[in-house]
Amino acid sequence: MDLIDAIVLGIIEGITEYLPVSSTGHLIIASWLMGLDENYRTKIAVDTFNIVIQGGAILAVLGLYRARVVQMIKGLMGRDRAGRKLFFNLTIAFLPAAMLGPFLDDFIEARLFSPIPVISALFLGGVLLLFIGRWQRRLLKLDTAATDESEDDHGFLDIESLSWRQALIIGLMQCVAMWPGTSRSMMTIVGGMVMGLRPKQAAEFGFLLGLPTLGGACAFKLLKVFTADDQTFITDLGGWMPLIVGLFVATISAMIAIRWLVAWLNSHGLGIFGWWRIGVAAMLGLVIWIDPGSIEPPVQLDEITPGTSEVYPDTPSASIESHSSGELMVGRSSTSLLIARS
Numbered sequence: 001m002d003l004i005d006a007i008v009l010g011i012i013e014g015i016t017e018y019l020p021v022s023s024t025g026h027l028i029i030a031s032w033l034m035g036l037d038e039n040y041r042t043k044i045a046v047d048t049f050n051i052v053i054q055g056g057a058i059l060a061v062l063g064l065y066r067a068r069v070v071q072m073i074k075g076l077m078g079r080d081r082a083g084r085k086l087f088f089n090l091t092i093a094f095l096p097a098a099m100l101g102p103f104l105d106d107f108i109e110a111r112l113f114s115p116i117p118v119i120s121a122l123f124l125g126g127v128l129l130l131f132i133g134r135w136q137r138r139l140l141k142l143d144t145a146a147t148d149e150s151e152d153d154h155g156f157l158d159i160e161s162l163s164w165r166q167a168l169i170i171g172l173m174q175c176v177a178m179w180p181g182t183s184r185s186m187m188t189i190v191g192g193m194v195m196g197l198r199p200k201q202a203a204e205f206g207f208l209l210g211l212p213t214l215g216g217a218c219a220f221k222l223l224k225v226f227t228a229d230d231q232t233f234i235t236d237l238g239g240w241m242p243l244i245v246g247l248f249v250a251t252i253s254a255m256i257a258i259r260w261l262v263a264w265l266n267s268h269g270l271g272i273f274g275w276w277r278i279g280v281a282a283m284l285g286l287v288i289w290i291d292p293g294s295i296e297p298p299v300q301l302d303e304i305t306p307g308t309s310e311v312y313p314d315t316p317s318a319s320i321e322s323h324s325s326g327e328l329m330v331g332r333s334s335t336s337l338l339i340a341r342s
Contacts, residue, residue: 001046005034006242007249009046010053014253017057017214018207019261020129020186020273021280024050025118028180029284032115045236047113049246051221054214056250061207064258068208082160086208092164093171093205094212100175102220112180115288119281121181126277132190133199133269157196159205166195174209184213189270200265207258 012030016023027050037043062069068086075083111117157166173191177184185206192202225233234240264272 001036001049001238001242003242003245005036006246009050010056010246010249011253013050013053014056014250015257017054017254018185018258020183020189020270021277022122022125022181022183025122025181028113028118029115041232041236045233048221048225048233049237049243052218052243053246053250055218056247057254058211058214059251060254060258061211064255065207086159089162089164089167090209090212093167093174093209096171096175097213098216101178104178108178115284117179118181119284121179122277123281125182125186126274126281128190129186129270129274129277132193133271156198159201162195170195170205174213199270200262203261203265
């Protein structure tokens with residue numbers, strides 16, 4: 001990976017992390033189109049890079065929603081009841097992903113971190129976004145043609161009014177985003193809307209829920225990477241500079257994307273994101289239909305000697321199975337599931 005690759009992936013991560021279009025899905029597809037998955041060890045390093053630079057999205061939320069963070073800190077100190085309740089609800093919403101993520105990480109990565117499952121999730125999520133706004137307004141018996149924030153708020157909840165049960169349901173819906181291409185942001189927004197939040201407030205709850213969720217994913221990934229016996233992540237990535245640049249670019253682009261999304265949701269619905277997802281899925285499906293061989297896994301996956309980067313052309317393809325629990329997999333840095341999230 002060079003600095004241009006890092007900048008491109010950083011921009012994609014920052015823009016898509018909090019938009020309901022799936023950051024993980026777009027990063028997987030971008031890495032595929034950029035040819036970064038053609039070599040096994042490079043692919044694994046890039047997968048890890050894509051998780052770690054989500055730290056930039058965390059920094060963006062900390063900067064833009066520092067007042068909410070301070071409110072929760074005051075709540076923990078017994079000085080803000082609403083802040084304490086918000087912290088409690090975010091903790092409840094985070095628990096399902098925290099419990100399921102580490103157990104399902106390797107299983108889902110091995111079966112779903114490829115273009116076909118991602119494209120399927122992009123398409124189905126797009127269809128969902130086209131209908132969720134109308135469904136919510138019909139459920140609340142509001143004018144289905146109106147979306148402006150200045151309207152009567154009758155029927156809508158605000159973040160402070162969420163119960164712990166409603167927060168738990170949002171957290172459970174977030175777990176659906178363990179399927180890459182689904183979008184953590186989309187599922188938290190949809191979950192919040194199902195519970196009665198306006199899209200803007202559902203997005204804000206999702207931003208704040210991203211702090212422990214993305215933070216936990218990054219910490220889990222870094223722990224897994226730097227405790228591996230044959231760690232080659234930084235070398236395979238091309239040094240520390242791509243990681244530093246990717247984090248910086250992701251932070252700036254995430255701040256821009258969050259501000260834009262909040263402004264957009266003030267007077268528009270989620271349909272634009274639904275059409276975007278469907279369009280991307282259709283375009284990528286066409287590419288694969290034209291060239292089915294383009295989604296083949298890297299040849300080196302079946303030919304690398306465990307614990308090294310040396311390739312033996314005569315090694316049988318099936319040999320990888322015998323090493324699935326050995327050194328090769330110890331050094332492998334699997335992509336975390338908590339982020340598909342955005």
